[in-house]
Amino acid sequence: MGSEHYPVKHSGIYHNLPTFDPAIKNLTAIVTGANGISGFHTMRVLLASPERWSKVYALSRRPPPKEMMGLLKPEERSRVQHVAVDFLEDPKKIADAMTSAGVKADYIFFYSYLQPRPPPGAVVWSNSDELVKVNSALLDNFLGALTQANIIPKRFLLQTGAKHYGVHIGRARVPAIESDPPPAHLEPNFYYPQEKSLRQFCEANQTTWNVIRPAWILGAVNNAQMNALHPFAIYAAVQAQKGEPLYFAGDWDAWQGESHHSSAMLTGYLSEWAVLEDKCKNQAFNSVDTGAISWDRFYEELVRWFGVGKGIHPPEEDLSKFHEIKGRSGKDTPMGYGPAPVMRSLFSLVDWASKPENKEAWQQLMKASGGQLTDDPFRDPQANFEFGDAAFLRVGSLAMNKARRMGWTGFVDTIEALFEMYSEMGDLGMVPRMKVNAAKPLV
Numbered sequence: 262m263g264s265e266h267y268p269v270k271h272s273g274i275y276h277n278l279p280t281f282d283p284a285i286k287n288l289t290a291i292v293t294g295a296n297g298i299s300g301f302h303t304m305r306v307l308l309a310s311p312e313r314w315s316k317v318y319a320l321s322r323r324p325p326p327k328e329m330m331g332l333l334k335p336e337e338r339s340r341v342q343h344v345a346v347d348f349l350e351d352p353k354k355i356a357d358a359m360t361s362a363g364v365k366a367d368y369i370f371f372y373s374y375l376q377p378r379p380p381p382g383a384v385v386w387s388n389s390d391e392l393v394k395v396n397s398a399l400l401d402n403f404l405g406a407l408t409q410a411n412i413i414p415k416r417f418l419l420q421t422g423a424k425h426y427g428v429h430i431g432r433a434r435v436p437a438i439e440s441d442p443p444p445a446h447l448e449p450n451f452y453y454p455q456e457k458s459l460r461q462f463c464e465a466n467q468t469t470w471n472v473i474r475p476a477w478i479l480g481a482v483n484n485a486q487m488n489a490l491h492p493f494a495i496y497a498a499v500q501a502q503k504g505e506p507l508y509f510a511g512d513w514d515a516w517q518g519e520s521h522h523s524s525a526m527l528t529g530y531l532s533e534w535a536v537l538e539d540k541c542k543n544q545a546f547n548s549v550d551t552g553a554i555s556w557d558r559f560y561e562e563l564v565r566w567f568g569v570g571k572g573i574h575p576p577e578e579d580l581s582k583f584h585e586i587k588g589r590s591g592k593d594t595p596m597g598y599g600p601a602p603v604m605r606s607l608f609s610l611v612d613w614a615s616k617p618e619n620k621e622a623w624q625q626l627m628k629a630s631g632g633q634l635t636d637d638p639f640r641d642p643q644a645n646f647e648f649g650d651a652a653f654l655r656v657g658s659l660a661m662n663k664a665r666r667m668g669w670t671g672f673v674d675t676i677e678a679l680f681e682m683y684s685e686m687g688d689l690g691m692v693p694r695m696k697v698n699a700a701k702p703l704v
Contacts, residue, residue: 262282263538263539263540263668264279264280264281264534264537264538264668265668266282267279267280267281267282268280269670272309273681274673274674274677274678274681275526275527275530275671275672275673276671276672276673277670277671277672278530278670278671279530279534279668279669279670279671281313281537283312285313285537286312286313286315287313287315288313288314288315288367288368289314289315289316289317289318289365289366289367289368290307290314290316290317290318290366290367290368290369290370291317291318291320291364291366291368291369291370291412291414292304292307292317292318292319292320292370292372293320293321293348293369293370293371293372293373293403294320294321294371294372294373294374295319295320295321295325295343295372296321296323296324296325296326296329296482296483296484297372297373297374297482297484297487298478298479298480298482298485298487298488298525299372299420299475299478299480299525299528299529300319300321300370300372300373301325301329301480301482301525302480302524302525302526302528302529303370303372303525303528303529303532303533304317304319304341304529305332305333305337305526305529306526306529306530306532306533307529307533308333308337308340308341309337311336311337311340314340315340316340316342316365317340317341317342318342318343318344318359318362318364318366319341319342319343319344320343320344320346320359320364320373321343321345321346321373322345322346322347323345324343324345325343326483328483328688328689328690329482329483329689331688332481332685332688332689342362344358344359344362344364345358346358346359348373348398348399348400348402348403349395349398349399349402350402351402352402352403352405352406352408352409353406353409355402355403355405355406356405356406356407356409356410359406359407359410359412360410364410364412365412366412366414367414367415368414368415368416368417368418368536369407369414369416369417369418370418370420370532370536371400371403371417371418371419371420372420373399373400373403374396374399375395375396375399376392376486376487377391377392377395378643378644389448389449389450390449392449392450392451393449393450393451393454395451396451396455397451397454397455397458400419400455400458400459401458404458404459404462407462408462408465408466413466413468414468415468415469415536416468416469416470416471416536416542417459417462417463417468417469417470417471418470418471418472418473418532418535418536419455419456419459419470419471419472419473420472420473420474420475420528420532421452421455421456421472421473421474422452422474422475422476422478423437423474423475423476423659424450424452425437425443425450425452425474426441426443426444426474426595426657426659427443427444427447427448427450427594427595428595428657430444430447430448430588430589430593430594430595431588431589431590431593431594431595431596431601431602432588432589432590432594432595432596432599432600432601432602433594433595433596433657434595434596434657435657435658436657436658436659436660437547437657437658437659437660438547438660438662438663439474439544439545439546439547439660439663444594444595447589447593447594447595456472456545459472463543469542469543470542470543471532471535471536471541471542471543471544471545471546472544472545472546473528473531473532473535473545473546473548474545474546474547474548474659475523475525475528475547475548475549475659476521476522476523476548476549476659477489477490477520477521477522477523477652478522478523478524478525478528479522479523479524479525479675479678479679479682480524480525480526480682481681481682481683481684481685481686481688481689481691482689483636483689483691485645485686485691486644486645486648487648488648488682489648489649489651489652490522490559490649490652490679490682491645491648491649491686491691491692492610492614492638492645492646492648492649493559493563493649493652494563494566494567494683494686494692495614495623495638495646495692496610496613496649497563497564497566497567497569498567498623498626498692498693499619499622499623499626500569500571501567501568501569501570502622502623502625502626503618503619503622504570504571505571506569506571506572506573506574507560507563507564507569507572507573507574508574508607508608509556509560509573509574509576509607510606510607510608510609510610510650510653511556511576511604511605511606511607511653512576512577512580512583512605513576513578515556515576515604515605515653516555516556516557516576517555517556517557518555518556519553519554519555519658520553520554520555520556520559520652521549521550521553521657521658521659522549522550522554522675522678523548523549523550524550524673524675524678524682526673526678527548527550527671527672527673527678528548530671531546531548531664531669531671532548534668534669534671535664538667538668540667541667544663544667546663546664546669547659547660547661547663547664548659548661548664549658549659549661550672550673550674550675550678551661551672552672552673552674552675552676552678552703553658553675554675554676554703558676558703559676559679560573561573562676562679562680562700562701565696565697565701566680566683566695566696566697566700567693567695567696568696577607580605582607583605583606583607584605584606584607585603585604585605585606586603586604586605586606587601587602587603587604588601588602588603588604589601604653606650606653609646609650610646610647610649610650611642611643611646611647611650612642613646614638614639614642614645614646615642619639620639623637623638623639624637626693630693630694633687633690633694634690634691634692634693635690635691636689636690636691638691674700674702674703674704675703676700676701676702676703677700677702679700680695680699680700683695
């Protein structure tokens, strides 16, 4: 019986979540990439239902840090078993590690991902061939190991993302819908060979799959390099420490444009729903919060959260002062026609983080925290701030029509999700404690 026959529930800031047949009990799951934003938060979602999920095997090279595991209740931690595996190694070695650990899996959630650093000065994701080579190998080796270990799940969920639609290449159709043909002819993208490998595995083993495609992902984990809005908390805290206002790097159109994000916790709830619903088998789903924000409203809250006394400096109006980054045009775009999109930038967060006065202000914050603030992202500005610069890329919107038509109703206000993320990052020693106790939801 599907979840539509049961009432929805609320969990903190997450609303209208599905509930399931109480007869669904004692399930086991593999979550790969459990150290990452998506893997860790899906694990949290599963562990929050102890009757339904009796065991979660966290597969990664290293166990989740103790600070992250500290976000879980002791009972939840007791149901996690870490298995050390490297998916770039031979499938036989991976299979042996799973067999030795007694791994069983009714369901598998795959989030393993590697981000090879592009050449100096190149933009994020520009090294597409290397991304394909490494990330295709991660999944192919794991699938091969599952076959050798005779672990065949009822459903295998793979998370990819909005780049499936080519939003990082140039002008793409909006909103993106799951049936849109992927622009595979324009640029190599590891999502496409991964989906092909997964389908082949499921057909060969007579099982089923799901693919989940989020936008910018939000959630607190120790390794936050791919969390595009983490750098903005650092920026706000440092500007407050220096007694300076917040400046916006984009133009007025970007300032007032809607941005769509995908909190990892809500995407985790959607992923659980997808694998447990029989009607969702062999389907791909977009995943966004459906609580769009603008940079205008986000900065307004940043000022309040981190005590930026000088407030916000209005966006620059003189377009001649901007550095322009143009996408592709015409037939080289996902749409197949139209002018090149233009992203304007007044300054780079990577450059900002490289300035001595900002590094010094962060050191002052660390010292003033009495040992609570322990992370220093300024040790590697390129790695820790480049996704903040990429966040100005307009990815359009992802339609949630398909999931809604099939019964999904989950919702979170992205402003509240951001506040929760920064609060938990405070617990992890990654950002200073905020000056207020709650976000102002967009209602």
